Structure formats: C-alpha cells, structure tokens
Amino acid sequence: MLTVAEAVARCPLFDGLPRRYQELIAGCARFVRFDADVAIFLEGQPADRFFVLREGRVTLEVFSPERGRIVVQTLGPGDALGWSWLFPPYRWHLDAMARERVAAVAFDGACLRGKCHEDHLLGHLLMERFGDLMLQRLQATRLQLLDVYAHGSR
Amino acid sequence: MAAAEPDFLTPRPARVLSRRRETRESVTIALEAAGEAWLPGQFNMLYAFGVGEVPISISGDPGRPDRLVHTVRSVGMVSEALCRLRPGQWVGVRGPFGSTWPLAAARGRDVLLVAGGVGLAPLRPVVSELCRHRPDYRRVTLLYGARAPGDLLFRRELERWGHRVDVLVTVDRAAPGWTGDVGVVGSLLPRAAFDPEGGVAMVCGPEVMMRFALADLRRLGLAERAAWISMERNMHCAVGLCGHCQLGPAFVCREGPVFRADAVAWALGVREV
Numbered sequence: 001m002l003t004v005a006e007a008v009a010r011c012p013l014f015d016g017l018p019r020r021y022q023e024l025i026a027g028c029a030r031f032v033r034f035d036a037d038v039a040i041f042l043e044g045q046p047a048d049r050f051f052v053l054r055e056g057r058v059t060l061e062v063f064s065p066e067r068g069r070i071v072v073q074t075l076g077p078g079d080a081l082g083w084s085w086l087f088p089p090y091r092w093h094l095d096a097m098a099r100e101r102v103a104a105v106a107f108d109g110a111c112l113r114g115k116c117h118e119d120h121l122l123g124h125l126l127m128e129r130f131g132d133l134m135l136q137r138l139q140a141t142r143l144q145l146l147d148v149y150a151h152g153s154r
Numbered sequence: 155m156a157a158a159e160p161d162f163l164t165p166r167p168a169r170v171l172s173r174r175r176e177t178r179e180s181v182t183i184a185l186e187a188a189g190e191a192w193l194p195g196q197f198n199m200l201y202a203f204g205v206g207e208v209p210i211s212i213s214g215d216p217g218r219p220d221r222l223v224h225t226v227r228s229v230g231m232v233s234e235a236l237c238r239l240r241p242g243q244w245v246g247v248r249g250p251f252g253s254t255w256p257l258a259a260a261r262g263r264d265v266l267l268v269a270g271g272v273g274l275a276p277l278r279p280v281v282s283e284l285c286r287h288r289p290d291y292r293r294v295t296l297l298y299g300a301r302a303p304g305d306l307l308f309r310r311e312l313e314r315w316g317h318r319v320d321v322l323v324t325v326d327r328a329a330p331g332w333t334g335d336v337g338v339v340g341s342l343l344p345r346a347a348f349d350p351e352g353g354v355a356m357v358c359g360p361e362v363m364m365r366f367a368l369a370d371l372r373r374l375g376l377a378e379r380a381a382w383i384s385m386e387r388n389m390h391c392a393v394g395l396c397g398h399c400q401l402g403p404a405f406v407c408r409e410g411p412v413f414r415a416d417a418v419a420w421a422l423g424v425r426e427v
Contacts, residue, residue, distance in 0.1 A: 070328070071332070071336045074335035074336045077344075078344045139366075143340075146362065147326070149326070149359075
C-alpha cells in the first residue's frame with residue numbers, strides 16, 4: 001500500500017526535490033478523499049491547506065448570482081490545487097468542487113509555512129515551484145482570454 | 155508524342171452528396187469523388203462557382219475513397235458560399251495537394267494529437283486511420299480544445315473514437331450543463347499517456363494555439379523533430395507557382411501544409427511572416 005511519503009515523492013510538484021525535503025513535506029501531508037459534487041473549499045473560507053490530486057477531476061468555480069456557477073478551470077490527476085495558503089489573508093479566492101470521486105494528498109499550510117520559516121532553502125524551493133505553477137496558470141488564462149478560436153478558418 | 159501534363163489549375167466539377175451542420179459556423183460536406191488518391195493532411199482547392207476558391211483540408215475517412223469530405227468554417231464570402239451548398243449542387247475541385255501527416259513514422263510509437271477548434275478537421279483522417287490500424291501504434295491520445303461546448307466538431311465521433319484511443323476534450327468557456335473540462339488544450343497534456351522520448355505529436359489549430367502547444371510539448375521533453383504541425387496561409391495556385399503562401403524558403407501549398415515543427419517553428423514567432 002502506498003505511503004504518504006511515497007505519494008508525496010510521486011507528486012509532479014515535488015519532482016526533483018531533495019529526498020530530505022520530500023520527507024519534510026510528507027510530514028505535513030495526509031491522504032484525503034471527496035465524493036462527487038462535494039465542495040473541497042469555498043471562496044472566502046480559510047485557506048489552511050492545499051492539495052495534489054491523485055484521482056478524479058476538480059473544477060475551480062466562481063459563483064455569480066446572475067449566472068450561477070461559472071467554471072473557470074478543470075484540474076485532474078497530478079495537478080496542484082490551491083495556493084492561497086501561501087499568502088495572507090490565507091483565504092480561498094475561488095470554489096473548488098469535486099466533479100467525480102477525488103483522491104488527493106492534502107498538505108497542512110501552517111505546518112509547511114512553519115518548516116519554510118525554519119529552513120529558507122526549502123521555502124525558496126517551494127516558492128520556485130509554486131511561482132512556476134502560477135506562471136503556467138496565468139499564461140493559460142491569458143491564452144483563454146485571447147479567444148484564439150474566434151477567428152480564422154481553424 | 156509526350157503525354158499531356160495533368161492540369162492542376164483547372165477545377166473539375168463535383169456533386170455534393172451530403173451536408174451536415176457541425177456547429178453554428180461549420181459544415182461538413184461530402185463530394186462525389188473521382189478516384190482521387192489522397193492522404194491525411196492534404197487539402198483541395200474548393201471553388202464555389204461565381205464566388206471564388208479556397209483551400210480546405212480533407213476531413214474524411216481514407217477508408218471511404220468514394221467520398222471527398224471537407225469541413226468548412228464560414229469566415230468569408232467563399233467559405234460562406236461553400237457552407238450554403240446543398241446535396242445535388244456542384245462545386246469545383248482541384249487537388250489533392252500538399253504534404254501529409256507522418257503516419258508511417260508514427261508506427262510502433264506513442265501518438266499524441268493536439269487539435270484546436272476547426273483544426274480537428276485536418277486531423278480527423280489521422281484518427282480514422284489510427285483507429286482502423288490501432289495495433290500498429292502504441293498509446294494514442296487526442297487532446298481537443300474548442301472555444302465553447304457548442305463549437306465542438308464531430309461530437310458523435312469523439313465518443314466513438316474514445317473506444318479505440320484516449321480522447322480528452324476541453325473548452326475555453328463552459329456553458330450551463332457542460333460537465334467536461336474547462337481550460338486551454340495544453341492543460342490536458344499532463345493527463346496524456348504519452349512518452350516524449352519515443353513519441354510523435356501532430357498539432358493543428360490556430361497558429362497562436364500551435365505556438366503555445368509546441369512550447370508545452372517542449373516543456374514535456376518532446377524534441378521538435380518529433381512534432382508536426384499543419385500551417386495555414388493564403389494559398390491561391392496550390393502548386394507553388396504564385397508565391398502567395400511563401401513561408402521563408404518554403405511554399406505552404408507545396409512543402410506543407412504539414413511541416414515537421416523544427417522546420418517552421420521559427421516562423422511562429424515572426425510577426426511579419
């Protein structure tokens with residue numbers, strides 16, 4: 001049976017990190033499961049953790065009184081979910097809904113922030129990875145905004 | 155006496171056999187074939203009589219040589235006229251022209267198809283071939299991105315293909331009731347069963363989408379020599395005479411439209427080309 005430490009080592013987000021750091025991170029991690037159509041977190045709630053998905057899909061949504069739930073992105077296995085735990089005021093900016101049964105590794109934000117304060121290299125390495133993740137998501141969002149399929153015969 | 159040169163510049167009349175509306179803007183028309191041998195990736199020049207002529211990729215099944223199938227998006231006068239065609243009406247056809255997707259090179263390897271918008275149409279014959287000869291290839295994945303659920307082409311086929319190959323679909327903007335993925339097509343890459351070491355990628359869509367998809371594939375570790383893209387340019391003669399579709403040292407109509415990415419990736423970042 002897969003241990004939490006093994007699952008952390010397999011997370012793409014932590015790929016290539018020194019083993020001792022993967023083990024430190026695993027100390028703040030545990031397995032979690034969510035049923036389909038369950039809210040993993042909601043906008044405005046305390047962002048006290050983040051997740052790396054192992055199975056199932058999760059949608060990031062914004063609720064609009066006029067339009068209901070607006071899905072802005074879908075995440076799947078291997079994807080990291082949540083970065084609001086990194087920055088004050090530590091509150092979620094979006095809703096995350098399990099679209100199907102989801103298995104994930106959940107990481108305690110306060111625990112990990114504490115370890116980053118104690119070991120700045122770990123903090124630097126984690127910030128690099130989350131920075132890269134944010135850059136990828138930002139670029140993807142820009143591409144969505146470009147509406148590339150609107151014009152041309154393709 | 156020397157044999158007459160084939161006349162590549164004169165359209166032959168072809169009867170419309172069927173017409174299927176795919177989306178609000180796109181239509182698939184099947185024409186009566188005249189025994190033309192064509193390969194996935196090639197295009198025909200379709201002439202709407204009295205309106206004009208445009209290059210349209212062949213989107214049919216290579217296993218049905220009796221029909222020449224094209225999927226047309228209405229974006230101008232000629233394509234609009236083609237979209238209005240009804241069964242029994244006539245259209246002018248020149249072709250087939252151009253280079254082909256590397257199906258032979260893909261044998262025995264993982265195959266990743268990345269399509270955006272109407273860019274699925276030129277890859278549709280590839281999917282048909284891959285499904286027909288499935289054991290000849292390793293893992294096959296189709297990633298398809300569109301603007302919104304209503305813009306997805308070949309919906310029934312996407313479901314059918316899903317029985318033979320992995321099909322992942324995403325849209326940039328969800329609509330009520332959409333339960334599929336939302337996000338750019340590149341965001342599906344981590345979920346594709348694909349080995350960048352020995353795999354082959356074929357990418358087709360708007361140029362900016364292909365530029366980003368190639369960057370995502372590079373990031374995944376795929377060499378540019380293992381990726382092919384289909385370019386679109388202003389083609390007129392289709393045989394490399396007029397120069398309208400020149401792309402650096404190549405003519406898209408003659409050396410393309412399918413290019414190995416390392417041959418044309420430079421052009422994707424040049425504003426004037």
